[in-house]
Amino acid sequence: MSPPAHAYRTHTCAQLRASDVGRTVRLSGWVHRKRDHGGLLFLDLRDNFGLTQIVLHAGSAHLATAEALRLESVVTVTGRVVARAASAVNPKLATGEIEVEAEDLVVQSMADPLPLQVNSDAELPEETRLRYRFLDLRREKVHRNVLLRSRVIASIRRRMLDLGFTEFQTPILTAGSPEGARDYLVPSRIHPGNFYALPQAPQQNIQRY
16 A cells, blocks of 8 residues: 655655656755746745745636745645756756746745745844754755764764664763752743742763673
8 A cells, every 4th residue: 555645745856857757756855046037937835855846827727825925934736847948947956957837836835935045045143043043944054064964963862872872861870969060040031920940960871881
């Protein structure tokens, strides 16, 4: 028995290639960029894996909906994969040989106006980046660094396990003791009258057998 079709995608936004031309696919992601060429509207759709260009023609029933989309809105697009014209191929993009002609477009979430541009790596004040960290983490450079960190940690963990190390979480093995660091109650400046506990820093114990 085959698994059920995914409700939001058949492929990621980094998977489609020239060999997929003619296939009907479903993609979901954030609207990364919009370009109106007069009679043609292009959307760059982004997910965790990459970008795919979506095209809507002048007669599309979904053109008005797409025109109203703000950047970072979440949409699901169903359509046919077509080859780009030779002059329109983007060699810098893994999916640069193709685009998807939208036959259906569903808005999953409409974004509010953005306080910072996700599709730009322009320098921003640190206060702005921290205040809108959930957007800053989507920017290409930061996103790439987060994924690199994940891969590095996964590689270290695999290598240590291959060497016979066993990983344990500290709370399973240890408990507070009188000679250890004390817990402190710290008043909250954001919520007057409330406090939070500041315990000693958790640690990891790794034992080789």
